[in-house]
Amino acid sequence: MWRVYLAVLLLGIAYGLAVAVIALHLDARGFDERAIGRLAVWFASGIVLLAIPAGKLVAKFGGKSVLTCALVGYAASVIVFPMLHSYEAIGALRFVDGACSVCAWVSCETILLRRSNATNKAQVMSLYAMSIAIGYVLGPILANGIAHVFPLTAAFYVSGAIALASATYVGLRLEPEARDAPETVIDAFDGEPRVATQTRAIDLLVRIKTSCFATFAYGYFEASVVLFLPLYLAHEKGIAREQTIAIPAFFAAGMLLFSNVAGRLGDRFGHLLVMRVLACIGGSMVLGFVVLSSFASMAVAVFVAGATLASISPVSLALQGVVTERRDYDRANAIYNAFYAAGILVGPFVSSVVFARFGGAAMLVHLALLWAAFIVFAYACSADDPASRARGRSTPVPAAVAFDPPSSPSLDA
Numbered sequence: 001m002w003r004v005y006l007a008v009l010l011l012g013i014a015y016g017l018a019v020a021v022i023a024l025h026l027d028a029r030g031f032d033e034r035a036i037g038r039l040a041v042w043f044a045s046g047i048v049l050l051a052i053p054a055g056k057l058v059a060k061f062g063g064k065s066v067l068t069c070a071l072v073g074y075a076a077s078v079i080v081f082p083m084l085h086s087y088e089a090i091g092a093l094r095f096v097d098g099a100c101s102v103c104a105w106v107s108c109e110t111i112l113l114r115r116s117n118a119t120n121k122a123q124v125m126s127l128y129a130m131s132i133a134i135g136y137v138l139g140p141i142l143a144n145g146i147a148h149v150f151p152l153t154a155a156f157y158v159s160g161a162i163a164l165a166s167a168t169y170v171g172l173r174l175e176p177e178a179r180d181a182p183e184t185v186i187d188a189f190d191g192e193p194r195v196a197t198q199t200r201a202i203d204l205l206v207r208i209k210t211s212c213f214a215t216f217a218y219g220y221f222e223a224s225v226v227l228f229l230p231l232y233l234a235h236e237k238g239i240a241r242e243q244t245i246a247i248p249a250f251f252a253a254g255m256l257l258f259s260n261v262a263g264r265l266g267d268r269f270g271h272l273l274v275m276r277v278l279a280c281i282g283g284s285m286v287l288g289f290v291v292l293s294s295f296a297s298m299a300v301a302v303f304v305a306g307a308t309l310a311s312i313s314p315v316s317l318a319l320q321g322v323v324t325e326r327r328d329y330d331r332a333n334a335i336y337n338a339f340y341a342a343g344i345l346v347g348p349f350v351s352s353v354v355f356a357r358f359g360g361a362a363m364l365v366h367l368a369l370l371w372a373a374f375i376v377f378a379y380a381c382s383a384d385d386p387a388s389r390a391r392g393r394s395t396p397v398p399a400a401v402a403f404d405p406p407s408s409p410s411l412d413a
Contacts, residue, residue, distance in 0.1 A: 001115050003174045004108055005131040010166035011071065011104065012132035012365070016139015016252065017159035018078050019153045023227050025082065026090075027262040028152070030143035033231065034089065037352025040223055040344065042091040046098025055334025064174050067107035072168035073100035079160035082153035091173075098344075104335050109333045113321045122318030126263030129255060129314040132363030133306075136252030139287050144245050199328050201335070208332055210377070210384045213338040216276055217374045219343025221309060221367050224351035225251075229302075232360030237296050240346060250287060250299045252337050254306030260354070262311035263318065270387025271319035275312050276378045282308035283371035291359045310370070 026036050057066050077097040108128065116124040143155045205212070230244035266274040285305040292298050317336070324332045354363045393395050 001112060003169075004111055005127060007067070007071070007166045007170045007174065008108055008128060008131040009167035010162050010169070011074075011090075012077065012144070013139045014074070014135070014163040014166070015132070015161040016136040016248060017143050017146075017155045017162070018081075018139075019136070019226055019397070020140035020143035020248055021147070021155045023230055024241060024245070025152050025156075027231070029085070031087075033228065033355050034122075034352045036227055037348040038229060039087070039091055039094055040227055040348035042094040044096040044219075044223070044341050044343075044345030046095040046100075047102040048098075048338055048345055050099040051102050051338035051341055052334045053333075054103045054337070055110075055330040057103065058107055058330045058333075059109050062176055063107040063111040064170060064176050066103050067111075067174075068171045070100045070103035070168050071106065074104065075160045075167065077162065078156050081197050082156045084325075087391070102341060105337055106333045108394065109317060109336075111329045113317075113329045113333070114326065116321070118345055121321040122263035122315055123260065124263075124268040125314035125317040125321070126259040126311070128317075129259045129310070130346075133252040133256035133310070134247055137249045137256060138250075140246055140249040144242070147242070147245065150228055152293060161283050188286040198331065199325065204324065204328055204332055205335060205386075206337065208320045210272055211316040211320040211380050212336060213374055214312050215336055215340040216343040217370050218309060218313050218316075219340040220347030220370060221343075222325035222347075223344040224347040224363070224367060227348055228351055228355055228360065228363060229309015232289075232354050232355070232363070233295075236360050237293060237298070239298070243295055247299070248333065250302040251306035251310065254303040254308075258307035259311040260316055268320055270385050271315050271322070271386065272378055272382055272385035275319075278308040278312050278315070279371045279375050279378070282312075283368045283375070286364055286368040286371065289364045298307065301355070319385065323384070371395055 023036060026039065031039070054066070066132055074097060077093050077100060081093055081097075082095060083088070109125075112128055113121065139159075142158065146155045146158065181307075199207075226248065229248055230241075232238040233244050233247070236243050261277060262274060282305050285301045285308070288301045289298065292301055320332055320336055321329065351363050351367070354366055
């Protein structure tokens with residue numbers, strides 16, 4: 001598991017380098033807000049179209065093989081990116097970027113969920129999120145240093161080199177996963193053992209719907225903020241472009257320092273309850289962006305937003321791992337990432353329209369309303385969290401082991 005974390009750390013640094021400069025690079029090439037938003041749609045389309053196949057690839061070839069290939073593909077795409085000039089070529093490359101990224105995510109998440117147990121899934125996934133967050137902190141710092149010495153395009157080449165280093169490490173050091181033996185259950189009619197079948201996709205979706213909404217909201221928010229918050233700060237708040245490069249680092253630093261705490265709280269008190277509280281605090285910080293003006297105050301708000309909203313992602317992954325069965329992890333992760341991609345797909349497009357027509361403040365307000373909608377939905381579906389049912393029992397049951405789904409033959413057996 002620690003080798004997975006190290007590989008993800010390197011990938012996070014590569015992401016952080018590219019994310020810190022991509023909007024500024026495209027802006028310098030003459031792309032306006034709407035064009036930048038449409039290019040993000042290409043990235044999200046790659047995630048959406050490859051999310052479900054990624055789960056099948058992991059099931060067939062194993063997490064290590066898929067992860068290695070995905071990292072090589074991402075490295076190639078980010079190295080080629082600054083060499084392209086036309087909208088069509090950049091869009092096609094962003095599609096490949098998204099496809100490789102989702103394969104890497106599904107691989108890592110499946111490996112980690114399978115190697116964790118029922119009582120520590122949020123902690124395990126929070127360490128996964130922290131590994132990415134460390135990379136997102138270091139990446140913009142490196143990008144800022146590179147921007148002072150070399151052209152912005154150099155950051156993309158360094159990003160690709162680090163992703164290749166991660167792929168090499170995975171290929172050489174990560175041991176292949178042991179294939180699970182077929183799971184058996186006792187037939188309720190004749191008492192004979194039977195090979196367990198996979199949960200139907202629609203039943204799986206119903207079971208993980210709150211996690212899917214959470215990751216959709218986070219994908220929508222993250223993709224919108226990464227692209228347009230630097231432009232909002234530069235154009236409407238008068239903050240120097242060089243300072244806006246550090247904004248992703250503050251967001252990731254908040255996630256880094258608090259995601260493990262959020263994971264432990266989720267394992268103890270219930271994942272969905274913790275997610276609602278985090279969304280409430282984080283949504284308030286998003287509204288705060290509108291009224292704040294100094295770079296220092298904005299940095300604090302971004303830090304708190306990262307500590308809360310970014311911490312929702314590992315907690316929602318843990319909730320998904322608790323309410324699904326081991327044999328369904330790869331498919332559940334694929335569905336989960338498809339919703340994340342849908343958020344990335346829709347968010348920048350809608351945000352670019354709102355930004356262009358009504359300004360950056362209106363864009364931030366509409367993001368806060370999205371988190372408000374998630375809070376309402378999560379409260380309405382609070383029974384999906386095992387801890388909610390456990391609170392009604394006379395003997396307290398830990399959040400991570402309280403799952404007792406109705407009509408689940410394999411677990412009943």
